[in-house]
Amino acid sequence: IPSSEVDWKEISYQFQRDWDFPNCLGALDGKHIKIQTPSNEGPLYFNYKGYHSIGLLAVANAKYEFIYAEVDASGQDSVDGVWTNSSLRKIFENGNANIPSRGIVPNSSCKLPFVLIGDDAFPLKSYLMKPFPNKSQSNTKRIFSYRLSRAQKVVENAFGILGSKFGILNKTIPFAPEKVKDIIMACVSLHNLLCRHATKAYLPPGYVDGERKDGSIIPGTWRQYDNIFLDMLPLERLKCNELSLEEMSIRDEFANYFMREGAIVKQKLMT
Template sequence: MMDKKILLLSAASIATFLLIQTSKKKRQRSMWSRAWLQKRQEGRGVLSMVETELKDSDSEKYRQFLRMCEPQFDELLELIREDITKRDTILRKSISAEYRLALTLRFLASGESYRSLMFSTRIHESTISIIVPEVCQVIYNKLKDEYMKMPQTVNEWQQVANAFENLWQFPMCLGAIDGKHINFRAPRSSGSYYYNYKGQFSIVLMAVANAEYKFLYINVGVNGRMSDGGVFRESSLKKAMERNLLNFPPDQNLPRSNSGVPYVFVCDDAFPLSERIMKPYPSRNLSNDKRIFNYRLSRARRVIENAFGIMSNRFRVLLSTINLGPDKVETITLACCVLHNFLISKNSSYAESETESINPRLNNLNQLQGGNRPAEMALSVRDKFKNYFMNEGSVPWQNKCLT
């Protein structure tokens, strides 16, 4: 009996010893981990390299890393510095506003995971998970009023239409509409709520672009499971159009023509035809005049596809499956959209530098399911544009779509 007690006491002592040793090793690893991360304050880590080396010696690599040049970074930083600066504490020095912005831009540019960024930046992933959404929200809040403005007056809308006519030879066009799915890893509790027709979990970005690839309107956050008709139908844009709240220019004749039409938006088959929404003729057994209309509309509509492509190529997080919840994915998407407009406004060659490498892997909306038969007035407006492109609005190169 005594021997058994001795054995039990010995086993307990050994277990206690092993537990203490394991605890010591964990503390040692934790201390090593903290020390490794704290070396960022000694000027180690990729953000220090960008600040001290690339910034002064290689402007092109700097632009590639942060997806904007130094003057643009500095201007953006000054706009948001006050809102992203944190105070030092007794225990540690805070991460600077410069590093917070650079970290966020690198995340948007690369689509890297927080853990991957931790190893390159020496900022713990739990801290990164706080910084990135916070800075994205500040970017959107600070920039949206200046760089994401819907036209407010008749004159501003006419300027949009003039640009479409001059650049894309489609008159009386107020914008191109399309949507894109932003994929993410859905929360376990979400079920099929965000599950879209492509078998991915997503939220939808619906946008209107002007002739120069700038977003005039964005609507982010509708779950990817909703039908495409529902996305547009529930948007604030659709409701404002129905209530005549947008100060559109009055109907007028097409240029050099006696054919009066309303100002319109252009889109693809995923949207319903209406007096304000022009979409292609169905592709079966098309006559030449309908094929030419579809071609002319496609040239104007392509600006929204290119806008999505330019933005996604610059902020490649939008091409990944983002490992975050829907609320944070929405915040990230809003920041990317307003940064896209900010960069176009600051650099006219921004769009040109990205169009050559637009990634075709964009998750655009699928065709509408169901829907009402187009009203006679909507069909009439489309026919007037078709006839115009065959007569007063004809251009020599349009016939190449027939060959």
């Protein structure tokens, strides 16, 4: 994970440049990886989908690289368990990684916090933004949710690339949990290496999702691999968490910015 403010701001710059989401430090998601039934520990790793697995929590940058990945080999089933036990949560809540506080956003004099983004499965935090609930959304809320989900696609694609290139992740891995952890982290490391140093061969044109001028998605060719995400399933969703005034206020700040100085043409076409 980045350890300097300069590195964090470079990630943020890439998200603004490529996905029009300022002050974003990464897109967060998690998956189950199937494993064989562990000896003497079967119930511990039995998940809500009815098979044995361990959880992979990861953050991707705008270039589909994983800047953070952690395998939870304790048998936690849900986002709540995996997230609560993660070193990432502790880093952000304890302020241990030189994470910038607030920064001026494009076309505006206002300063917004630097945040991670995640989907509905994750809790809303002052450092972790998620979409508004679907019910009774105003136009402002719909546009915020669109802008976040658009940038969030980088981690969906990162997991898709990982699964399409490393087939072992798309079937039951026949080893003990600790061995599986090493295999997963090796796949993640190789993925990052190939993204950085063999981009054209590893990610040929059209391999990841693209966008048309109207904002609609051109599916990447990695999606042609039918078994991806059949086994790498999402973690169980977190039950609704109580929201603080600070958390809701920060999300509203981003939402209002996207309606004014930070507006883009595609949001009008897609919402």
